[in-house]
Amino acid sequence: MKMRWSLPFYLFLVVSQAFGQRNEDRPVTESVTKITFIEPGIAHEFPAGKAASVFLRGGMTASLAVDYYDNITGVLFRHFIAGSFRVYYNFMKREMLEKNTAKNSANYFALLAILAAPPLNKSTDYRPVYNESLLNTGIVWGMQRNYPSGFSLDLNIGVGYAKDGSQLLISPVGELNIGWWLGKKNKDRR
Secondary structure (H helix, E strand, C coil): CCHHHHHHHHHHHHHHHHHCCCCCCCCCCCCEEECCCCEEEEEEEEEECCEEEEEEEEEEEEEEEEECCCCCCEEEEEEEEEEEEECCHHHHHHHHCCCCCCCCEEEEEEEEEEEECCCCCCCCCCCCCCCCCCCEEEEEEEEECCCCCCCEEEEEEEEEEEEEEEEEEEEEEEEEEEEEECCCCCCCCC
16 A cells, blocks of 8 residues: 555656756746646745746636446536645746746646545435545646736646545546636736
């Protein structure tokens, strides 16, 4: 059991050392707060080093419910919270190509965890496992682009574990966040 959880951690440490950049002139990561639209909510990213950050997000999500005959019977609404530790690896390459790096616009590897509460609209019309809270965690590759206009795109995908009820399964994990970053807009910035 211990080996199963420690392997992803050690893999992440190796990846972060291999791709982490050291820019001695200035810090690279910045604080960014944004509103997300696909899963309505709010997110904030905190710098955790020159090329690392902690990203937290919370809001409302929807998932499909399946009955005992494998028919989709409804949509479940849940509150969720997600967090990740990100290590950005291509800031310098993007700067050399004169591409946008403001507001952490770069690619990254991350440890991601998503916890969704039990649904607000519980029912006995579908399998009981759908009335449970959900946990999805894993290692992901992602890309974030925060444009000077305020538009924000953040996509990550990887593999990890999903726990629904008492089942623990190997599962894909990821997020798609489209939103609007908050704060002063500077059109001159790349």
